[in-house]
Amino acid sequence: MTDLAALFTDLVRLETRVYNAIDTRLRAEHELPLGQYEFLRYIAARGTCRVYDLAQEIAITVGATSKAVDRLEAAGRVRRTANPDDRRSSLVALTDAGRQLLAAATPTFNAELTTWIGSVLPASSLETFATTLSMLRQRAEVDHRTDRLERGTPQA
Known part of the structure; x- marks a missing residue:
């Protein structure tokens, strides 16, 4: 019988080590934390989104998400515009600089995933x-x- 507590520990430790390795490389090569990379990737896949949508996807609070978007906006990577369907919210979209940074960082992200996961497990x-x-x-x-x-x- 599988030890679920050991499985949980392995899953959490794997996630932590892989996250930290990818974060370290993205910061070193692109001055881009992995958390910001994930935001850029999510926004790029949708064109625009609300802060609430990001919070739900990333599984963090709306307040923390809003602060993260503030940092991305201050860095010129995203912009907020009024949401025509809901005056209480805004829409977040990538800027050209954000798109360029995401394009430059994606091969690095993929290479780290290949190193840590893709090259370890057989395809099946x-x-x-x-x-x-x-x-x-x-x-x-x-x-x-x-x-x-x-x-x-x-x-x-």
Whole structure:
């Protein structure tokens, strides 16, 4: 029988070490923390998004997300514009500088993922791992949304 506590420890330690390795390389080569890279990647995939959307995707508070977007905006990597559908929120989009930085940093990000994960597992194991991890994350997302509804926390 699988020791779930040991599995949890391995998962958390792996995530920490891989995150730190990628963060270190992105900072060294692109002056871009991994957290900001993830924001840029999410925004680029959608064209525009709200701070709330980023917070939900990254699984951090709206306040922390807003401060992170403030830093990206101050660095000239994103811009906020009024949301025509909701005056209480703004839309975040990449600037040209943000797009260029993301394009330059993506090969570095991918190379680190290959080093830490892609080169370690055979293709069939990697596919199984990706499917399993996705299934676990989807379950966690459903449980998170259910918890919010039970507490009466509004969703957007």
